Amino acid sequence: MKSMITKSSLVFKGELQEISDSNTMKSVISDNNNKKIVLAKVQDVIYAPGNIQIGNHIILQLSDRGMQTGRQMIFFTLPQLYGETIVAKEAGRIDSENESNVRKQVDNTIQELADKDIMNKINQSSIVLVGEVSNVHEIDKSEYEPQEEGSELDNVDDPIYGEATINVFEVLKGSSLESFGNSILYNTNSDHVLEQKPNYKPGDQGIFFLQESKATGVEKIKYSSLEKGDFQPINPREKDTIVTKIKSLINRSGSLAQKSGGNVK
Amino acid sequence: MSIKVVNMVPKSLSGERYHDRETSLTVNATNSLQIAASAFTPEPSGRSLAPIYVSNDGGDTWILNPIVPALNSPGDTFDISLCFSGKTSNLYAGILLNDFVEGQTDLNILRTDNYMSNNVMTVIAEKLDVDQPFIKAESLLDGASIKDRIYMAINDFNNAPKTATIYVSLDSASANPSVSSFSIEKRNTAGQNMPAVRPAIHSDGTVYAAFYGVRSRTPLNNRDSDYTGDVVVVRDDQWATSLNPFSSLLDPGDNIAGRLVASNVTVCWRNRAFLGQERIGGDLAITVHPKNSSIVYIAWTDKQPNSDSVLHIRSSKDRGKTWSSDLLTLPNSKNPSLAINADGILGLLYQQFTDKNRWDTHFLSTKDDFHNTEDSILATVPVISTGSLPYNGDYDMIVAVDKNFYGIFTALNIPDLANFPSGVSYQRNSDFTRHKLIDVDGMTEVPPSMDCFFFKVT
Numbered sequence: 001m002k003s004m005i006t007k008s009s010l011v012f013k014g015e016l017q018e019i020s021d022s023n024t025m026k027s028v029i030s031d032n033n034n035k036k037i038v039l040a041k042v043q044d045v046i047y048a049p050g051n052i053q054i055g056n057h058i059i060l061q062l063s064d065r066g067m068q069t070g071r072q073m074i075f076f077t078l079p080q081l082y083g084e085t086i087v088a089k090e091a092g093r094i095d096s097e098n099e100s101n102v103r104k105q106v107d108n109t110i111q112e113l114a115d116k117d118i119m120n121k122i123n124q125s126s127i128v129l130v131g132e133v134s135n136v137h138e139i140d141k142s143e144y145e146p147q148e149e150g151s152e153l154d155n156v157d158d159p160i161y162g163e164a165t166i167n168v169f170e171v172l173k174g175s176s177l178e179s180f181g182n183s184i185l186y187n188t189n190s191d192h193v194l195e196q197k198p199n200y201k202p203g204d205q206g207i208f209f210l211q212e213s214k215a216t217g218v219e220k221i222k223y224s225s226l227e228k229g230d231f232q233p234i235n236p237r238e239k240d241t242i243v244t245k246i247k248s249l250i251n252r253s254g255s256l257a258q259k260s261g262g263n264v265k
Numbered sequence: 266m267s268i269k270v271v272n273m274v275p276k277s278l279s280g281e282r283y284h285d286r287e288t289s290l291t292v293n294a295t296n297s298l299q300i301a302a303s304a305f306t307p308e309p310s311g312r313s314l315a316p317i318y319v320s321n322d323g324g325d326t327w328i329l330n331p332i333v334p335a336l337n338s339p340g341d342t343f344d345i346s347l348c349f350s351g352k353t354s355n356l357y358a359g360i361l362l363n364d365f366v367e368g369q370t371d372l373n374i375l376r377t378d379n380y381m382s383n384n385v386m387t388v389i390a391e392k393l394d395v396d397q398p399f400i401k402a403e404s405l406l407d408g409a410s411i412k413d414r415i416y417m418a419i420n421d422f423n424n425a426p427k428t429a430t431i432y433v434s435l436d437s438a439s440a441n442p443s444v445s446s447f448s449i450e451k452r453n454t455a456g457q458n459m460p461a462v463r464p465a466i467h468s469d470g471t472v473y474a475a476f477y478g479v480r481s482r483t484p485l486n487n488r489d490s491d492y493t494g495d496v497v498v499v500r501d502d503q504w505a506t507s508l509n510p511f512s513s514l515l516d517p518g519d520n521i522a523g524r525l526v527a528s529n530v531t532v533c534w535r536n537r538a539f540l541g542q543e544r545i546g547g548d549l550a551i552t553v554h555p556k557n558s559s560i561v562y563i564a565w566t567d568k569q570p571n572s573d574s575v576l577h578i579r580s581s582k583d584r585g586k587t588w589s590s591d592l593l594t595l596p597n598s599k600n601p602s603l604a605i606n607a608d609g610i611l612g613l614l615y616q617q618f619t620d621k622n623r624w625d626t627h628f629l630s631t632k633d634d635f636h637n638t639e640d641s642i643l644a645t646v647p648v649i650s651t652g653s654l655p656y657n658g659d660y661d662m663i664v665a666v667d668k669n670f671y672g673i674f675t676a677l678n679i680p681d682l683a684n685f686p687s688g689v690s691y692q693r694n695s696d697f698t699r700h701k702l703i704d705v706d707g708m709t710e711v712p713p714s715m716d717c718f719f720f721k722v723t
Contacts (some may be wrong), residue, residue: 028381042348082329084275
C-alpha cells in the first residue's frame with residue numbers, strides 16, 4: 001500500500017456512477033477505451049492537499065477494465081486535469097471496508113515523508129531555533145552588491161535582502177546565541193505564497209532553519225533564511241507539540257543544540 | 266461587436282485563492298477552438314509542475330493541465346509565455362525556473378505536440394540568467410514538409426551590457442533543434458536594456474522586435490531607478506536567417522541597425538507596490554498587419570509630467586522607416602498588447618489605474634489610427650493588497666485570428682456584474698446576487714483573489 005500512497009496525491013473513498021454525456025470533461029480525455037473511465041462520487045476524503053470535499057465528482061482513468069456502477073472502493077489517484085470535474089489517474093484501489101486501516105497507513109506514510117523533509121532541512125541547517133520576528137528592515141543594496149561588471153543590473157527576480165531580528169525562544173540545534181546574534185538575512189522580494197520562501201513580518205512565530213549566509217557584503221549577518229521551508233510558521237497553541245516533534249527528529253539526526261535551555265529572551 | 270468575458274478558474278477549483286497574474290495566451294490559427302493560456306498559478310495538488318489553462322471550445326470552458334516543468338516546487342515556475350506554431354499543432358513555451366542551486370533564473374524553451382495531453386512538455390533549450398521570455402512562432406512550408414520557427418525575445422544578462430536579445434530556432438519541431446542567440450541592441454547602453462523585449466512575426470518572413478535602449482540610469486534607492494534612452498525597433502526581412510540578422514532597419518540619424526521610434530524617453534523602474542499595488546518598469550508591445558508586413562504598430566510606457574506610466578501608440582506604414590507621432594496617449598496605464606485582425610482593425614488591450622482606486626481593463630479597437638475608436642471596459646475592479654508582486658503582471662495578451670480578437674488579463678474576482686461592464690461568466694462557483702465566491706461544497710464562502718479572465722471579441 002505504501003507504494004500506492006507515494007504514487008498518489010489524492011486518496012478517497014468513492015462510489016462509482018455513470019458519467020453524464022453532458023460532462024464537458026468526458027470529451028477531453030484522450031482515452032479510446034471508454035470502459036476505463038468512470039465517475040466516482042467522493043464519500044470520504046482520506047488524503048487531499050487541495051480542496052477535494054465529500055460530494056465532489058472525480059473522473060477516474062482506471063488502471064484496468066471498468067467496474068460496475070454502485071461499487072464503493074478506496075481509490076489512490078493522481079489528479080491530471082482540473083475542469084468541471086477533476087480527472088485523476090488511478091494508482092490503485094482497495095476494498096472500502098478497510099477504510100480505517102487505510103487512513104492510518106496513509107497518515108503514517110505522509111508523516112514519514114514530512115519527517116523526511118524536515119530531517120533533510122535539519123541536516124542542511126547550521127542552526128534550528130524557535131522564535132518570533134520582532135523587527136524587519138530592508139538592507140540598502142549598495143551594502144551587498146558585489147562590485148564587479150554587470151553587478152548593477154536591475155532584475156526584478158534578484159533578491160533584495162532584509163534583516164529580520166528574532167526574539168529567540170529556544171535553540172534546538174547548533175550554536176549558542178552568542179555566535180548567532182539575533183538577526184538573520186532573508187529576501188524581501190520573495191513571494192511567500194507562490195514560492196513558499198520566507199518573507200518576514202513582525203510577529204511571525206515559528207521554527208527557523210538557518211544556514212550560514214553566503215551573501216557577500218552583508219557579512220555582519222551570519223545566518224540566512226532564504227529557501228523554501230526555511231521557516232515553518234506555528235500556531236502558538238500547537239507550539240509545544242511541534243517543538244517536541246522537531247526535537248525528536250533532531251535527536252534522531254544526532255545533532256542536538258550545543259547549548260540547550262536558558263535561551264528564552 | 267460582441268464581447269465574451271470568462272473567468273478561467275475551473276469549477277473543480279472553486280476554492281482557489283491564488284494570485285493568478287502575468288497572463289499569456291495563444292490561439293491555434295488552424296483551429297481557433299484550441300486555446301492555451303498561462304498565469305502564475307501553482308499546480309493545485311502540490312506536484313512539482315506548473316499548469317497551463319487549456320480550452321478546446323474556443324474559450325467557453327477552461328481546464329488546468331499541469332504539463333510545465335518545475336524544479337523543486339510548484340511556485341518555482343513563472344513567466345510562462347506560450348505560442349502555437351500556426352500550421353502544426355505544436356505549442357511552444359518559454360518559462361523561467363527559480364534555480365535554488367545557481368541562485369539564478371533558468372530559462373526553458375518547451376514544446377508539446379498535444380496541449381491537451383498529460384505529457385510534460387519537452388525541454389528543447391535552456392539558458393541561465395535571463396528574464397521575461399516572450400515567444401512567437403510561425404510555420405512555413407519547406408518542400409513537402411512544414412517547419413516551425415520560434416522567435417523568443419528575452420532580457421539576457423549574459424549579453425550585458427546589450428541584454429535585449431532574440432533567440433531563434435529555424436526548425437524548432439525537429440528532434441534536437443538548434444537555438445541561436447542574437448543581441449539586437451547595437452548601441453552603447455548604461456549596463457543593460459529594460460526587461461520588456463517584444464517580437465512580431467509576419468508569414469512573409471518579416472520579423473520585427475522592439476526594446477528600450479537604455480543610455481543612462483539614475484538609481485534612486487533600493488527599488489527605484491529612472492532609466493533614460495530610446496524606444497527601438499529592429500527588423501529582419503528573411504526569418505533572421507542571414508549572418509547578420511535584425512539589421513534590415515537602419516536609423517537615419519546614426520546609420521546603426523535599430524530605428525529610434527522615440528528618443529530621450531524616461532522609464533520609471535519601481536520594483537515595489539507603486540501604481541495601484543503594481544510595480545512598473547516599462548511596457549512594450551508591437552504588432553504587424555497580417556496582410557501587409559509594412560504596417561506595424563508599437564506601444565510603450567514612459568514617465569511624463571502628468572503620470573509615471575503613460576502609454577503611447579505609434580505606427581509605421583513603411584516597414585519601420587518612418588513613424589507617426591503619438592496616435593494615442595493614456596496616463597496611469599500598463600500592459601499594452603496589440604493585434605491586427607484580418608480586416609485591418611487594430612485591437613489594443615491595456616490596464617489603467619483610475620482615480621477611484623480601481624484597475625480598469627480596456628479593449629480598444631480602431632480602423633483609422635484612433636481617429637475613431639470603440640472602447641469597451643472588460644473589467645473595473647477595486648485594488649486590494651496582496652503582498653506580492655507583480656500585481657496584475659508585467660504583461661497581458663491579445664491576439665487576432667481571422668476577424669476575431671482573443672485575449673487574457675488579470676483582475677480581482679469579486680462576482681459583481683458592475684465590475685464587468687461587458688458581461689462575464691464564471692466557471693467557479695459564484696453568487697452574483699451576494700457578490701460572493703463559493704467553494705466546491707456549494708456553501709462555504711471563499712475570499713476574493715486575483716484570477717485570470719479570457720475574452721473574445723467577434
